[in-house]
Amino acid sequence: MGAHPSPRLERIAGVFLPAAVREEVLGDLFERYQSPPRYLASTLRLLPAIFFSRVRRTADPQLTSIVACLVYLSYLTAAWLASSATDIFRPALPAALTILGILLTDAYTLRPGPVRAPLAGAVLALPVGGMIAGALSLALASATRMVLLPHSGAPPRQTAGGGRSTPASVGTPVDLSLVRMLVAIALILAWALLRRRFLS
Amino acid sequence: MAQPDSLGQFEQLVLTAILALPDDNAYGVSIHAKVSALAAPKSVSLGAVYITLDRLEDKGLISSWRTEPTAARGGRAKRCYRLEGLGQRALRESAVTAKRLWDAFAEAIAEVKSVRKPGRGKAVT
Numbered sequence: 001m002g003a004h005p006s007p008r009l010e011r012i013a014g015v016f017l018p019a020a021v022r023e024e025v026l027g028d029l030f031e032r033y034q035s036p037p038r039y040l041a042s043t044l045r046l047l048p049a050i051f052f053s054r055v056r057r058t059a060d061p062q063l064t065s066i067v068a069c070l071v072y073l074s075y076l077t078a079a080w081l082a083s084s085a086t087d088i089f090r091p092a093l094p095a096a097l098t099i100l101g102i103l104l105t106d107a108y109t110l111r112p113g114p115v116r117a118p119l120a121g122a123v124l125a126l127p128v129g130g131m132i133a134g135a136l137s138l139a140l141a142s143a144t145r146m147v148l149l150p151h152s153g154a155p156p157r158q159t160a161g162g163g164r165s166t167p168a169s170v171g172t173p174v175d176l177s178l179v180r181m182l183v184a185i186a187l188i189l190a191w192a193l194l195r196r197r198f199l200s
Numbered sequence: 201m202a203q204p205d206s207l208g209q210f211e212q213l214v215l216t217a218i219l220a221l222p223d224d225n226a227y228g229v230s231i232h233a234k235v236s237a238l239a240a241p242k243s244v245s246l247g248a249v250y251i252t253l254d255r256l257e258d259k260g261l262i263s264s265w266r267t268e269p270t271a272a273r274g275g276r277a278k279r280c281y282r283l284e285g286l287g288q289r290a291l292r293e294s295a296v297t298a299k300r301l302w303d304a305f306a307e308a309i310a311e312v313k314s315v316r317k318p319g320r321g322k323a324v325t
Contacts, residue, residue, distance in 0.1 A: 027276030049247025
């Protein structure tokens with residue numbers, strides 16, 4: 001009988017793996033186990049691939065773009081309210097951190113919800129974005145996701161052989177009229193902010 | 201009938217590995233081992249295999265299911281994969297294209313040889 005990873009080592013590796021794939025990836029790593037350092041190195045080498053694959057499956061490009069615009073506008077608005085002379089590029093950093101937080105949370109949870117991911121994003125951006133802007137971005141991102149987030153709790157599909165198959169991607173299409181409406185609101189807000197910024 | 205997408209070389213390797221393995225034994229580690237054997241001497245990472253399996257499943261070329269947990273895997277389940285009809289068609293089309301490519305290559309090589317040795321093959325014009 002070969003060597004096996006200790007439960008503690010598996011727990012450490014499990015922390016880094018998204019819940020949706022943790023079971024099978026830990027099983028695969030168990031089979032390939034040679035030594036603790038190699039086990040951890042294999043886990044770390046796998047992480048980027050697993051993370052990007054999960055993001056590709058869980059993130060809807062349209063919805064992410066809309067949320068990114070709204071989050072950026074939240075930070076821009078908050079900065080503009082605090083001081084009328086606002087750099088339009090500075091809010092990009094907390095907005096990017098928020099989106100990273102949203103993508104990470106969606107990738108690591110089994111069923112992406114409307115509030116948890118924006119909350120994680122706002123917390124991640126808190127040191128550079130501030131409380132008011134974070135709250136505004138949380139409210140806008142959560143509301144948008146409540147309306148547009150594709151239903152993620154679909155039951156597993158039955159395959160021809162009776163096996164269970166994971167839904168390929170979280171999947172009902174986003175309603176385009178809502179998308180257009182939100183994009184229009186975001187553009188009007190951006191235009192109003194820029195006009196105020198450059199004409200004042 | 202849905203038309204399968206054209207496959208990349210690595211996708212062909214992964215689909216061939218799944219096809220070559222028994223239904224209940226085509227999972228991450230065994231697919232990686234088979235792909236590594238097919239791609240030798242190039243090394244293949246397990247992460248690349250996972251990404252490709254996810255992408256092929258999203259395209260509907262393969263399907264997956266979880267088996268019961270086993271002691272051999274520390275009480276963890278396997279995710280097994282099988283080729284769907286669309287995947288089989290895509291792989292067959294890729295094989296036909298590869299065969300045509302090989303035929304054209306062999307023909308071109310033969311012509312080059314005959315040009316270099318005019319006494320034996322085709323006459324040089």
